[in-house]
Amino acid sequence: MNLNEIYTTALNNVLDEMRKVCPDIQHAFVYNQSGEIIAGSADTPQKVMARVVDAFDDIFERAEAIGGVEAVTLNGSMGTVKLYNFNGHYFIMVYSAKADVGYVDTIVRVLVPTVLKVLEKLSPTPLKNEIPPPQPKQLPMEDSTATGIPTEVPVEELKLELEEAKPPPAPEPEPFHEPLPPIEVPAVQLIVENIGGLLVPSDTVRVDSETLANWENAFEGKKIEYVEIETFDGKTARYKVKPIKDSKYAGKGIVQIPEKAQLALEIKKGELVKVKPVIE
Amino acid sequence: MTKKKKALEEQAVAAEPVAVAIGEATGTDQLKASLEEIKGYEGVIGYILRNSTSAAIDLKDPSKLIEYAILSSSALEAGEELSEIFNLGQVKNILVEGKEVKVLSLTVDDNKISIFAEKNADLEKVLKKLGQF
Numbered sequence: 001m002n003l004n005e006i007y008t009t010a011l012n013n014v015l016d017e018m019r020k021v022c023p024d025i026q027h028a029f030v031y032n033q034s035g036e037i038i039a040g041s042a043d044t045p046q047k048v049m050a051r052v053v054d055a056f057d058d059i060f061e062r063a064e065a066i067g068g069v070e071a072v073t074l075n076g077s078m079g080t081v082k083l084y085n086f087n088g089h090y091f092i093m094v095y096s097a098k099a100d101v102g103y104v105d106t107i108v109r110v111l112v113p114t115v116l117k118v119l120e121k122l123s124p125t126p127l128k129n130e131i132p133p134p135q136p137k138q139l140p141m142e143d144s145t146a147t148g149i150p151t152e153v154p155v156e157e158l159k160l161e162l163e164e165a166k167p168p169p170a171p172e173p174e175p176f177h178e179p180l181p182p183i184e185v186p187a188v189q190l191i192v193e194n195i196g197g198l199l200v201p202s203d204t205v206r207v208d209s210e211t212l213a214n215w216e217n218a219f220e221g222k223k224i225e226y227v228e229i230e231t232f233d234g235k236t237a238r239y240k241v242k243p244i245k246d247s248k249y250a251g252k253g254i255v256q257i258p259e260k261a262q263l264a265l266e267i268k269k270g271e272l273v274k275v276k277p278v279i280e
Numbered sequence: 281m282t283k284k285k286k287a288l289e290e291q292a293v294a295a296e297p298v299a300v301a302i303g304e305a306t307g308t309d310q311l312k313a314s315l316e317e318i319k320g321y322e323g324v325i326g327y328i329l330r331n332s333t334s335a336a337i338d339l340k341d342p343s344k345l346i347e348y349a350i351l352s353s354s355a356l357e358a359g360e361e362l363s364e365i366f367n368l369g370q371v372k373n374i375l376v377e378g379k380e381v382k383v384l385s386l387t388v389d390d391n392k393i394s395i396f397a398e399k400n401a402d403l404e405k406v407l408k409k410l411g412q413f
Contacts, residue, residue, distance in 0.1 A: 048365060062351040066351065070377045075374070075375075
């Protein structure tokens with residue numbers, strides 16, 4: 001079990017426990033600053049989660065004036081949506097109208113930071129779309145999206161599991177003299193955004209320059225010219241890639257896709273797609 | 281018969297704008313008066329009131345007026361979107377809590393209201409006051 005899986009399992013357990021404590025929680029999921037869904041109940045479809053992330057993103061973009069967002073509460077006549085920001089981990093809870101929101105609120109504010117603190121202590125690695133350094137051995141592609149039934153792992157056992165999961169100390173890397181074997185870089189999940197302007201090439205998508213730099217580092221400085229985009233419906237296509245120009249999308253976990261490409265992939269703004277670099 | 285009907289239509293047409301105008305003026309004026317009172321509550325730093333014909337803004341720090349106005353608008357739009365996604369019915373209010381300031385946004389008839397307050401301000405009294413509309 002790698003670190004992301006440990007995070008996902010722990011957070012899924014937290015959500016599970018929350019729902020046991022308060023059965024009036026209808027939906028619950030967690031995403032990070034890149035918009036990547038880390039944990040979530042199986043009964044909340046990916047598309048719904050992506051729409052919610054997109055809706056909150058509009059608030060985050062404008063919240064600098066109030067010092068960034070710590071929490072958002074939407075009270076509707078038939079229920080409540082609550083977003084909690086715990087150090088870049090966004091917890092979304094949707095309650096029915098009869099839920100004791102104050103009670104759940106107290107539990108969330110005590111339980112979640114404690115679990116996150118434990119996880120941070122176990123592994124200071126932040127949970128985000130990080131590209132691991134190239135490994136001589138080919139790794140399977142990982143999908144950190146958790147929509148399946150969460151595995152029951154008590155938080156107390158996580159430390160033990162983490163120690164088991166820790167790789168043995170890596171020996172000093174030796175320089176490669178042979179041509180490198182193909183390196184599999186995990187796909188990152190990004191939110192689809194439109195590309196504005198005239199004469200937009202339909203074969204080019206735009207990805208955050210930081211993500212591109214991470215990929216290039218992973219491939220020892222090799223320029224990333226193409227990416228493969230995979231939708232959650234299983235459609236894939238290859239596009240040229242360039243860095244995002246608009247600074248407002250920097251670090252937001254966005255992939256700008258031309259309208260024609262969106263039509264071809266049957267996706268639209270706000271949806272999540274998997275993007276991975278293609279090295280030829 | 282036709283003449284009578286025409287006369288009734290004319291009467292209705294003539295009466296309608298007057299009634300609407302009076303109703304709107306009274307409602308919005310009362311709302312403005314309440315917001316002025318709310319502005320005096322502890323921790324409240326201002327408000328924005330917008331409707332299809334006018335806007336009233338009163339903030340202690342006018343330098344952030346545009347940012348606050350955009351945030352208020354985004355919060356209300358996001359509220360509508362989220363309510364639609366989760367089928368939450370009519371949006372009562374949306375509270376955005378920032379590290380320094382919190383914003384309570386709600387809609388009363390045609391009026392979109394946002395109250396800006398310090399992080400630790402108690403907004404229960406504000407909600408109670410606005411609940412009468």
